[in-house]
Amino acid sequence: xxxxxxxxxxxxxxxxxxxxxxxxxxxxxxxxxxxxxxxxxxxxxxxxxxxxxxxxxxxxxxxxxxxxxxxxxxxxxxxxxxxxxxxxxxxxxxxxxxxxxxxxxxxxxxxxxxxxxxxxxxxxxxxxxxxxxxxxxxxxx
Numbered sequence: 001x002x003x004x005x006x007x008x009x010x011x012x013x014x015x016x017x018x019x020x021x022x023x024x025x026x027x028x029x030x031x032x033x034x035x036x037x038x039x040x041x042x043x044x045x046x047x048x049x050x051x052x053x054x055x056x057x058x059x060x061x062x063x064x065x066x067x068x069x070x071x072x073x074x075x076x077x078x079x080x081x082x083x084x085x086x087x088x089x090x091x092x093x094x095x096x097x098x099x100x101x102x103x104x105x106x107x108x109x110x111x112x113x114x115x116x117x118x119x120x121x122x123x124x125x126x127x128x129x130x131x132x133x134x135x136x137x138x139x140x141x
Contacts, residue, residue, distance in 0.1 A: 018054040024079040026088040072098035
């Protein structure tokens with residue numbers, strides 16, 4: 001806290017930057033990754049793109065995209081310190097529509113990959129030779 005008093009366990013900061021909150025809520029591993037996501041348009045604050053220094057408020061809706069996953073969460077509490085995942089999960093609440101949509105997309109991905117054969121591991125010596133021979137054949141022409 002900046003007012004000179006020691007922080008109490010139940011205290012919440014009055015103002016928290018968006019990148020710091022995303023890091024504290026464990027959406028991103030580092031503040032730098034959170035910053036890159038915000039600047040890249042992967043995070044929307046109340047339906048609009050925002051800056052890294054945007055101050056988060058309780059009740060705000062955030063739409064966060066990480067890879068193929070998109071979440072819409074409501075800010076329930078503020079924190080500028082990263083803690084355990086059990087504490088971080090109390091900082092936000094995912095909307096019902098977002099939860100259903102993520103489950104549906106996961107089911108669609110599982111169905112699409114159901115018939116695909118997974119690679120057996122790293123290629124053996126013979127496999128590598130065939131790969132190199134194939135690549136070099138088209139490189140020389």
